[in-house]
Structures are given as C-alpha cells and as structure tokens.
Amino acid sequence: MRSLRRRVQEILNAADFPAEIFTGVPVVEVHGDTEALVIGHRGIVSYAPDRVVIASALGPVTVSGTALTVYRMNRERILLHGRVTAVTVGEGEPC
Amino acid sequence: MLRSFRAWMEIEITGANPERCLNRFARKDLAFWRLQTDGPFRLTCRVYASDWPAVQRELNAALCVGKILRRGGLAQTLSGLRHRKVLVVGLILAWGMAFAAQYFVWFILVLPSDQIPAERIRKAVAEEGVRFGVWGQGLDTQWLKNRMLNRIPELRWLGVHTEGGIAVVDYSVRDEPPAEGQPLTDPANVVATRDGVVLSLTVHNGLAAVEPGQAVTAGQLLVSGMIDCPTHTQITRASADVEALTWRHLRLRMPPSAAKKVYTGRTETVKTVIFQNQRRNISGNSSIFGMTCDKMIETWDLTLPGGWSLPLSIETVTLREYRLKPVFQAESEAEAAIGPTADALVCADLTAGSVTSRTLKITRTDSGFEAAADFACREIISRTDPLNPFGEEASHGENHQRRAHGANHQRIRLLR
Incomplete structure (x- = not known):
C-alpha cells in the first residue's frame, strides 16, 4: 500500500500535480517559529502547551515548542500558534 | 474582534x-x-x-x-437591555437628537471686522431670523443678504453658512467713501475761529499773517495761502496750528432750593431669566415703586467654555426707593453746584484746549442765585478757510500782500 502511494506520488510529481490532493498526505507549513499549519489532518491525538500530536495519513505529526495553542481548527486544517521549535513525522495512534 | x-x-x-x-x-x-x-x-x-x-x-x-x-x-x-426598555428608548432618542442637533443653529459666530462691530451684525441677523434653535438648512442666504444690505448700508456682501450647529456669518464692508467737501489740496487760508491773543504759531504751509502776542478777532486771516515770489504768486493750502489765549463769559441761574434724594430704605430685587427676547421673572415682584427709585441692572450672560454665548441670561434688577426733599441752599452750596456745571459747559465748547483760570461770582436774587463766570482758556483757534484766487474771496481778510503786488492772474501758478 505504501509502495503504491509512493509510486502514485512519483508519477504526480513528474506531472507537476499537487500530490497531497490525490494521496491524502498532510501538508505542514511552518511560518517562522510562531505558527504551524497542518493541512489534511485526521484529528488531534494529544494536546499540551509544549507538544501537539496530530494524526495524519503518514502517521502522527508532532509539533514541539512552547505555549502552543490551537488557534483555528476545522476538518481540513489546524493552525497552531506559539513558539515552534520542531516538527516531526513519526509513528503514532490516530484518535 | x-x-x-x-x-x-x-x-x-x-x-x-x-x-x-x-x-x-x-x-x-x-x-x-x-x-x-x-x-x-x-x-x-x-x-x-x-x-x-x-x-x-x-x-x-x-x-x-x-x-x-x-x-x-x-x-x-x-441582551441585558431587553429588560430595560425605557433605557433603550432613551438611548435611541438621545442618539437621534444628537444627530438632528447638527442641523439646527445653536451658536452664531460673526467674524470680526474693524469697521462694523460684531454685536451690531449679530443683532441684525437675529432680527432677520438667524437665531438660537432655527433650522439651519432652511436659511435663505440670498434673501438674508439682501435684507442685511438694506439694513446695514456699510455692508458690501454678507453670507451665512452652517458648520454643524454653528451659523457662521461672514461679510465684507464697503470701501470708505471719499470725504465730502473740498479735497485737501484745494487752496485755502487759515483764519481765526474766535477772538484772542496769539500765544504760539506753528505754520506747516503758507505765509504767516500774525505774530505771537498779537490780538486777533474771529475770522481774521492768520496764515495766507497766497505766497508772493519774485516772479509769480504761489497759491497753496495754508496749514497751521495757532494757539491763543481766549476768554469766555457765562451767566447761570439757579433756583434757591434743590431737590435732594432721601432713601427710604425700601429695596426690592427682581431676578429675570431672559431667553432670546422672552423674559420670565423667577423671583421678586415685577411691580416697581414708581418713578422715585434708583434702578440698578446687572446682567449675567451664560457662556460655554470657549466663549460660546448662549441666548440665556439672568438679569438682576435692584430697585431702591427714595423721596425728593427740597433743600434750601447756601451760597457755598450753590457755588459748589454751579462751578462744575460751568466748567463742563466751557470744556464742551473748547475744540482743543484747556481752561487756565476761572472766576465765579455768585449773587443771591429774588428768584434764586445768579452766577457770572469768566474763563481764560488756551486753545487752538485756527480754521481752514477755502480760498478762491480768481474771485472776490481772494481779497478776503487782510490779504494785503496780493493787493500790494497787483496780482497778475497770468502769473499765478497753482501748486497742488
């Protein structure tokens, strides 16, 4: 499954198509160190001011920092405010 | 947000x-x-x-x-206002009134001018309808201008426009018309206005015909506007300040008794609120004691910070009743009463000068007192008199110089 998704992604990249639309992989944008935007999430796994874990198609996306807060959230995107120090994509359990 | x-x-x-x-x-x-x-x-x-x-x-x-x-x-x-309907209505009314207030005239601002007092303009426009509380948008400025030009002839133009609740009256004044009479360049002599002895003579223009210490009579030539030169006669406008010692004699009569005020001690204070031209008594009785009372009026105009005057004022009238009591006067009292009166009469008659000495003699007669006053004064007696070099007036006064030289009209050159 994962190899198929990777294969589709390679084809879409070669055709200059936005891969996240077809594959559902999350897009993570970090604006400076004060804002992090996760598009294509699958919900918040855990929330703490120093660590927010967000479920995605690639597994949990972990945003670390200080004074993190969910500024805006809808079914598509989560906007985090605070001081962002790291974003990692790793294993986790979606909610 | x-x-x-x-x-x-x-x-x-x-x-x-x-x-x-x-x-x-x-x-x-x-x-x-x-x-x-x-x-x-x-x-x-x-x-x-x-x-x-x-x-x-x-x-x-x-x-x-x-x-x-x-x-x-x-x-x-x-949502708390749902239970305070009166407050809501009051707020809406206050907002509406504040909004509508800008369309009414609350203050009248008359731009200052040197020629016409602002108060005169303010009164005139108020009588024409620009007053406290009128509908500012309804002012017919053209009609108002025509009325004001008729009312105040010195005006050349007048306009009224409203800025918020302020009616601003702007106007311009006609240029001063030229002074009537002879222009200041016409030939003239300087003659005496009354009899006297010349004390000093300052000639600005012309030829002096008298000297200090000389006695002159009213109408006598003091400075001539015709100056004889070796080749021609110059005619000019003579100008001079001639100070002379003059005398005046006055005869005054005074009844033997005079009415003197004796206050009865009865006073009354009436306070009145004046809104525009309407008066309303707020305290005291409006009836007065008749003609035998002193009336003192103090008016307090209400103003806002910044000098904006409201058409509201409080007037305080204090009435003090008196009775007239005939008092027979002694000669000293008659002299004390007549002296200032005589001085005032003479000072009013002096054009430019002062009284140097006064002699007052009072005699008692059957009908009262009779005073004879002699005044010695120092005053300016010079007056400009138009000169016609081609007419009979050319020989007016003692223009002997012109006669002596046999004036030749062809040689006369007017200097202007």
Missing part, C-alpha cells in the same frame, strides 16, 4: 480524552478558540452560544463532560 459581537461562552471539557471533542467539533464545523489545557484530562475553550446544543451532543458522543464557566460577547451584554 468579530467574535466579540456574537454571544460566546467559555466551557470546560473534562474527560479521558478531551482532544477527541476538539476533533468532533472540527468535523461538525463548530468553531472554538482560546484553547487552554489544564492537565491531560481537562481543556477550556470558547464556543459560540448558538452552537451550545451541538457542542453538548459532541461532548456526549466523546464521553466528555462540558461545563459553562462564563458567558460574554456584545450580544450577551446587550
């Missing part, structure tokens, strides 16, 4: 996994903000009050418990 207009509520979410509620809120498009965590099992956030039923459903589905901590928002604040 916009969220504060809608009613919101701050809720506390408690459960094993409160994040699950946030996910459910997001799926149902339920807005939340000001998210704060208070441990792993408790969150606080704000949601719209109108979403509260849906929020409760999602909380139950996520096995969490919600508790309202507080409510807020402009709508929430204003």
Whole structure:
C-alpha cells in the first residue's frame, strides 16, 4: 500500500500535480517559529502547551515548542500558534 | 474582534480524552478558540452560544463532560437591555437628537471686522431670523443678504453658512467713501475761529499773517495761502496750528432750593431669566415703586467654555426707593453746584484746549442765585478757510500782500 502511494506520488510529481490532493498526505507549513499549519489532518491525538500530536495519513505529526495553542481548527486544517521549535513525522495512534 | 459581537461562552471539557471533542467539533464545523489545557484530562475553550446544543451532543458522543464557566460577547451584554426598555428608548432618542442637533443653529459666530462691530451684525441677523434653535438648512442666504444690505448700508456682501450647529456669518464692508467737501489740496487760508491773543504759531504751509502776542478777532486771516515770489504768486493750502489765549463769559441761574434724594430704605430685587427676547421673572415682584427709585441692572450672560454665548441670561434688577426733599441752599452750596456745571459747559465748547483760570461770582436774587463766570482758556483757534484766487474771496481778510503786488492772474501758478 505504501509502495503504491509512493509510486502514485512519483508519477504526480513528474506531472507537476499537487500530490497531497490525490494521496491524502498532510501538508505542514511552518511560518517562522510562531505558527504551524497542518493541512489534511485526521484529528488531534494529544494536546499540551509544549507538544501537539496530530494524526495524519503518514502517521502522527508532532509539533514541539512552547505555549502552543490551537488557534483555528476545522476538518481540513489546524493552525497552531506559539513558539515552534520542531516538527516531526513519526509513528503514532490516530484518535 | 468579530467574535466579540456574537454571544460566546467559555466551557470546560473534562474527560479521558478531551482532544477527541476538539476533533468532533472540527468535523461538525463548530468553531472554538482560546484553547487552554489544564492537565491531560481537562481543556477550556470558547464556543459560540448558538452552537451550545451541538457542542453538548459532541461532548456526549466523546464521553466528555462540558461545563459553562462564563458567558460574554456584545450580544450577551446587550441582551441585558431587553429588560430595560425605557433605557433603550432613551438611548435611541438621545442618539437621534444628537444627530438632528447638527442641523439646527445653536451658536452664531460673526467674524470680526474693524469697521462694523460684531454685536451690531449679530443683532441684525437675529432680527432677520438667524437665531438660537432655527433650522439651519432652511436659511435663505440670498434673501438674508439682501435684507442685511438694506439694513446695514456699510455692508458690501454678507453670507451665512452652517458648520454643524454653528451659523457662521461672514461679510465684507464697503470701501470708505471719499470725504465730502473740498479735497485737501484745494487752496485755502487759515483764519481765526474766535477772538484772542496769539500765544504760539506753528505754520506747516503758507505765509504767516500774525505774530505771537498779537490780538486777533474771529475770522481774521492768520496764515495766507497766497505766497508772493519774485516772479509769480504761489497759491497753496495754508496749514497751521495757532494757539491763543481766549476768554469766555457765562451767566447761570439757579433756583434757591434743590431737590435732594432721601432713601427710604425700601429695596426690592427682581431676578429675570431672559431667553432670546422672552423674559420670565423667577423671583421678586415685577411691580416697581414708581418713578422715585434708583434702578440698578446687572446682567449675567451664560457662556460655554470657549466663549460660546448662549441666548440665556439672568438679569438682576435692584430697585431702591427714595423721596425728593427740597433743600434750601447756601451760597457755598450753590457755588459748589454751579462751578462744575460751568466748567463742563466751557470744556464742551473748547475744540482743543484747556481752561487756565476761572472766576465765579455768585449773587443771591429774588428768584434764586445768579452766577457770572469768566474763563481764560488756551486753545487752538485756527480754521481752514477755502480760498478762491480768481474771485472776490481772494481779497478776503487782510490779504494785503496780493493787493500790494497787483496780482497778475497770468502769473499765478497753482501748486497742488
């Protein structure tokens, strides 16, 4: 499954198509160190001011920092405010 | 910012996994903000009050418990006015009146001018309808201008425009018309206005015909406007300041008794509120004692900071009753009464000068007192008299110089 998704992604990249639309992989944008935007999430796994874990198609996306807060959230995107120090994509359990 | 207009509520979410509620809120498009965590099992956030039923459903589905901590928002604040209908009506009325007030005239600002006093313009426009409380948009400026030009002839133009509640009166004044009579360049002599002895003579233009110490009579030539030169006669406008010692004699009569005020001690104070031209007594009786009372009026005009005067003033009238009591006077009293009167009469008659000495002699007669006063004065007696070099007036006074030289009209050159 994962190899198929990777294969589709390679084809879409070669055709200059936005891969996240077809594959559902999350897009993570970090604006400076004060804002992090996760598009294509699958919900918040855990929330703490120093660590927010967000479920995605690639597994949990972990945003670390200080004074993190969910500024805006809808079914598509989560906007985090605070001081962002790291974003990692790793294993986790979606909610 | 916009969220504060809608009613919101701050809720506390408690459960094993409160994040699950946030996910459910997001799926149902339920807005939340000001998210704060208070441990792993408790969150606080704000949601719209109108979403509260849906929020409760999602909380139950996520096995969490919600508790309202507080409510807020402009709508929430204003919802308290539902029970204060009079206050709401009052606020709306106040707002409406404040909005409408700008279309009425509350103050009249007359731009200052040197030629015409502002108060004269203010009174005139008030009589033409520009007064406190009139509808500012209804002022017919063209009609007002025509009326004001008729009323005040010195005006060349007048305009009124409103700025908020202020009627600004702007105007311009006609240029000064040229002085009537002879222009100041016409030939003239200087003659004496009354009999006297010349004390000093300052000739600005012309030829002096008298000297200090010389006695002159009224109408006598003092400075001639015709100056004989070796080749011609110059005719000019003579100008001079001639100070002379003059005398005046006055005869005054005074009755043997005079009426003297004796105050009865009865006073009355009347306070009146004047709004525009309407008067309303607020204290005291408006009846007066008749003609035998002193009347003192004090007016206090109400003004706002900045000098804006309101058409409201308080007038205080103090009446003090007296009776007239005939008092027979001694000669000394008659002299004390006649002296200042005589001085005032003479001073009023002096054009430019002063009284140097006075002799007053009072005699008692059957009909009262008779005073004879002699005054010695120092005064300017020079007066300009037009000169016609080609007419009979050319030989006016003692223009002997011209006669002596046999004036030749062909040689006369007018100097202007």
